[in-house]
Amino acid sequence: MKTRTTTHQRGDGWTCWLLYPLVALAAWAANPQAAAPQGTAAMKAPPAKTIYRIVHLSPSANGPFDINGKGQVAFTEDVGNDRTMARFYDGTTFSNLGTLGGAGSFVNALNDVGQIVGGSNFSLESTDTHAYRWTAQSGMVTLHTPPYNFATSAAFDINKRGQVAGYLPFFGPVFEPLHATRWSPENVPLDLGTLNGPSLAMAINEAGQVAGNTRNATDRGLAFHWTEAGGMVGLGTLGGADSDSVAINGIGHVAGHSATAAGPTHAFLWTPEQGLTDLGPRRTDADSFTVGMNDRDTVVGIIRIVDGPYRAFAWTRQAGMKDLGTFGGRSAYAHDVNQPGQVVGSAETRDGASRAFVWTGAEGLVDLNTRIPRAPSGFVATAARGISDNGAIVADSNAGLVLLVPTAATHVAPxxxxxxxxxxxxxxxxxxxxxxxxxxxxxxxxxxxxxxxxxxxxxxxxxxxxxxxxxxxxxxxxxxxxxxxxxxxxxxxxxxxxxxxxxxxxCGPGAYVSGEGSFISPPGAVKGNRNQSGPATFAFLSEQQADGRRAQGKAFLRFGVAHLRFDSKRFDSVTAGGARIAYRGGGTVNGAGSYQFTLTAQAAADTADGKQRLHMRIWHLDAATNREVVDYDNQGGPNGQDGVGLRYSSQRATTSNATGSGMLTWE
The missing domain is CATH 2.60.40.10 (Immunoglobulins)
Known part of the structure; x- marks a missing residue:
């Protein structure tokens, strides 16, 4: 999923959303060809509602992706054995981007001329990733600069001119920090420097200006803006300890989020003239996180209410921060905005299910599932994750990652x-x-x-x-x-x-508990990147809990969110009772390491609000201090077995005894 926004230029065939009258003259309705009365303009029919066709991208996409102004998509696919592979859909055909010599690769950004940047393992023996640029003409080319082949580099964004933003190991002693880097179209790196400690270039606009993050004097995160004329300039904070930049638009304005003096985190917009503007929210019990912006300074993101729901927002200078609403449920998430101002994301229905949406000022919140007239039986688009300037939408669904295209076509795949x-x-x-x-x-x-x-x-x-x-x-x-x-x-x-x-x-012939499903992982859940939100999947199975505590038979757990896949290797305890089950044990992340986990799942009968819930927490022990380090927590609380977590859309969760009767069934 995207953790920063690429500023796309307008693509061909982009949809213009128009306000239209809600009341028509009765005479016109009866005879739409008749001339309008003298002194009045002829009234036009309202614009037709946009409908979409489905293009399958991947049944197992798991990681970052990008969509450009033409509606082309670069995405990261899970290919098994703890490996991902970068892919590209150019509107007609699919390409496998390959690797730099290692086992896997992933994408981070795609520009309007079809150039892709991301990371790849450079050898089968190393888990480090090197930055790359891919083109159809030259294939995958490394951007990593010797001699530190064992170190990690990254490319996060690319503009239409072919300039790339990311980071490289500092060109000095091995243990110096990483430095923000801008590569030329000829792959020549430019060290952008740092203010204090490591720095990362996260986003770049068409003018070559860069937004990123470094460290401040107190060793906390600090957003920065870089230009050729002014170099690296720290953007400060909203009064709190740290700040993060997420996006930069075509006129050099930066959007991100920062801690405030009162404690909560707020989204911000930075301009050279006004500095940081606090975008809200006004309520004191809520945080807000930026996920994207466009050239009109429309900023979109997510509001997190303490001990409450998440809500999608769009901020404009004219209207301020606007809650985009839900489909009758509690939570909603914004994931992207295009240049015309269409916002996409996911929102809950009354029963807690997730539905992909597109929002405009003219139409408000629209369930994309109502705009797919030729969807196969059972198909549901659960989250819209990216939108092109021509209106094409990348969405998660219960049939995998898809592209929703607002144009009809024949001679296409089923x-x-x-x-x-x-x-x-x-x-x-x-x-x-x-x-x-x-x-x-x-x-x-x-x-x-x-x-x-x-x-x-x-x-x-x-x-x-x-x-x-x-x-x-x-x-x-x-x-x-x-x-x-x-x-x-x-x-x-x-x-x-x-x-x-x-x-x-x-399952075997005895008693068992099993479940499969998905949910939207909120901002802050992935502790290595608090900006990241997006779909997560899970599957679990345990058999023969004869003593009500330990799994006497086989037990399995598989959990995945972008760039993090957990597989269980041992179960210390499995407790099941009524409509609640809790697991605790250990396993690997992306095929390596020693991690611990807790998973608690509850059916609607066991929750105060009558909705099913799932809480996943993964952590490891620091080798130097032996202190607990949290890697993932979709609730954020310290206790992984309290049973309070995020509502989720489950495909199936059942318990059964040997005769097949069940205590709990979620469908």
């Missing part, structure tokens, strides 16, 4: 909905699965291929279809308990295909 299963998944018993699909070309025929994730051979599915819509189904028998990834690929008769997958918890 669209596949989420994989559904019938009944429980038990060892040695057939598991039935199915998914719906639609095709813009009703004359196409389709075939389905199922991959079961247990080492068995792929199998052809059964397809039932008519007039461009249908269902693909399959059956499989698993021989061992565990968490498996079931994958479906639907291919049309012209050779174009779409792929979806889902986790399945397969």
């Amino acid at each position: 669209t596949v909905g989420p994989i559904r299963r019938s009944g429980g998944a038990r060892v040695d018993l057939p598991l039935s699965v199915s998914a719906g699909f639609v095709d813009a070309d009703p004359g196409e025929t389709h075939r389905a291929t199922w991959s079961w994730g247990d080492g068995s051979k792929d199998e052809a599915g059964v397809v039932a279809e008519k007039n461009g819509a249908g269902t693909a189904s399959g059956k499989h028998v698993y021989r061992a308990a565990g968490l498996y990834t079931v994958t479906l690929t639907v291919t049309d008769s012209s050779g174009q295909s779409a792929t979806v997958h889902r986790s399945v918890a397969v």
Whole structure:
């Protein structure tokens, strides 16, 4: 997910949102071709509502991405074995960006001419990542400068001129800090310096101005603005200890957030003329975090109310900070804004489910699911994460990462909905699965291929279809308990295909507890990057809790959020009672290290507000001090087993005894 905003230029075919009259003259309604009365303007029909078609990007995207002004997308895909790979969709075809010689890669930014920057492992033996630039002509080229090959460098942003913002190890003694760096289009690095300690260049505009973060005199974070004429200038704070820059726009204004003198964190806008402007909120029990801005100084972000919900906001000079609302639920999150001022994000419904939205001043909050007339059965867009200036939207869905395109097309790949299963998944018993699909070309025929994730051979599915819509189904028998990834690929008769997958918890013959689902990870949950928010997924399974405490049989947990994947290696305790289950144990993050975790899941029957909740907390012990260091906490509290966490959208969570009856079922 994006942790900074690239300033995109206007793309072709961008949508202009217009205010229109709500009341029409009765005579005009009866005869729209009649001339308007003398002295009045002819009234026009309201603009048609924008509708979208679905393009599948990835069934397993997990990490940063970017969308440019043309609607092209660079994204990071989970390819298994704790590896991610950078991908690019140019509007027609997909490209694998490869690596710098190591096991994986990821993307951070994409400009309007199709150049991509990010990070990649440079050898199979090292976990360090080096900054790269990728073009279709030259492929992936390192931006890392010798001799510190073992150190990490990063490229966070790129403008249309090909200038790149990031950081390199300081060109001096090995243990000097990292320095903010701007690379030329010819990949020549320029050290931007530092004010005190390490510095990071996070965002760059078309003029080559840079916004980033360094350290202040008290060794706290400090936002900075850099120009060729003025060098690095610290932006100060809103009276508190630290500040962070997130975005820079085309006129050199910087948006971010800062601690205030009263304690909360507030979003800010910085200009050379006015310095830092506190954007609010006015209430004293809330923080606000910036996630993006455009060239009109529209700043969007998230309000976090203490002991309460999260809300999406858009700030303008004319209206100040505006709460964008919800779909009847408590929380909402803004993720991006484009140059025309469309804001995208996710908002809760009355039952706590997450829905992708687009917001404009003219229409307000719109559920994008109401604007996809040809969606396959069961498809739900849960969070809109990025928007192009031409109106294309990158969204998370229950069928993977998708691109919602506001133009019709034929001769395109089919669209596949989420994989559904019938009944429980038990060892040695057939598991039935199915998914719906639609095709813009009703004359196409389709075939389905199922991959079961247990080492068995792929199998052809059964397809039932008519007039461009249908269902693909399959059956499989698993021989061992565990968490498996079931994958479906639907291919049309012209050779174009779409792929979806889902986790399945397969249980043994005894009692078990299992769950699969997703939720929106809030700002501050990933402790290494408090700006980051976005979708997180989870799956858990434990069997035979005979003594009500320890897992006597097998137990598994898999949890993932951008750039952080946790896999359990041991369970110290599993407690289940009524509508609540709590896990505690240890495992790895991204395939390495020694980490501890707690997970608490509650069904609606066990919560005060009648909503299901999930609290995930991951931490490790510092080798030098032996003190606890929190790596992830979606609540932020010190106790990982208090059962109070974030509401989530669960695909399935059940408990059962040997006869198949259950104490709790979440669907």
